[in-house]
Amino acid sequence: xxxxxxxxxxxxxxxxxxxxxxxxxxxxxxxxxxxxxxxxxxxxxxxxxxxxxxxxxxxxxxxxxxxxxxxxxxxxxxxxxxxxxxxxxxxxxxxxxxxxxxxxxxxxxxxxxxxxxxxxxxxxxx
Amino acid sequence: xxxxxxxxxxxxxxxxxxxxxxxxxxxxxxxxxxxxxxxxxxxxxxxxxxxxxxxxxxxxxxxxxxxxxxxxxxxxxxxxxxxxxxxxxxxxxxxxxxxxxxxxxxxxxxxxxxxxxxxxxxxxxx
Numbered sequence: 735x736x737x738x739x740x741x742x743x744x745x746x747x748x749x750x751x752x753x754x755x756x757x758x759x760x761x762x763x764x765x766x767x768x769x770x771x772x773x774x775x776x777x778x779x780x781x782x783x784x785x786x787x788x789x790x791x792x793x794x795x796x797x798x799x800x801x802x803x804x805x806x807x808x809x810x811x812x813x814x815x816x817x818x819x820x821x822x823x824x825x826x827x828x829x830x831x832x833x834x835x836x837x838x839x840x841x842x843x844x845x846x847x848x849x850x851x852x853x854x855x856x857x858x859x860x
Numbered sequence: 861x862x863x864x865x866x867x868x869x870x871x872x873x874x875x876x877x878x879x880x881x882x883x884x885x886x887x888x889x890x891x892x893x894x895x896x897x898x899x900x901x902x903x904x905x906x907x908x909x910x911x912x913x914x915x916x917x918x919x920x921x922x923x924x925x926x927x928x929x930x931x932x933x934x935x936x937x938x939x940x941x942x943x944x945x946x947x948x949x950x951x952x953x954x955x956x957x958x959x960x961x962x963x964x965x966x967x968x969x970x971x972x973x974x975x976x977x978x979x980x981x982x983x984x985x986x
Contacts, residue, residue, distance in 0.1 A: 771929045776931075800983075801980055803980065805897060805902075806895070807963055808934055808938075814940075816959070818959060831957070831982055833942070833982065837940060837963075852929045852940070852942040852961075854942065854944050856957055856982050
């Protein structure tokens, strides 16, 4: 079993690659007890989460991960991952900063699923 | 018992008020199994965490919380809190954007302690 930092990195790479190619394919990463808070709108369960992600008002999206930090989050083997980065949507040239936190829980079959997911766009501090 | 969103809000208000007045007084919020990753430097345990926070190269600091989102994070009653905000240090007039995530775990005595803490400054996306 890889360490939590490696798992966090592999997960993040897979997550954003999948998101940017076809975000409905993220369904395999969620479960019925998963939670997503996207720009402060809360949804739960795989179906609700994918419906929310697919309904976002853009066709193309490109995420860039700038930083990633991980910690063990539970005795059960959970992993907390905090990402900061930038994304561009559709033909917009100007990237937006974002932060996203995941708690990954073991799925009992040697892999992980997303239990917690909170996403926020970051606006300028000034 | 208050709900997770209310607990998250009360915690965040108390945390930054304490940080900005005298950050060594945050010791009561950590335990020996707590983890802090501050700008990607990882420390663990109350003593190590407070030593790190006290050693940060500023005297005055003022945090402003812009957004706060919380989710339940474990069956044991944990709470995940993602904060975005801005801070100013010493005589610097220009605020810096930051994001910080906490996992609060029940302490068995009716309150909570910080189990996970990851802090990152956000630089401009451009």
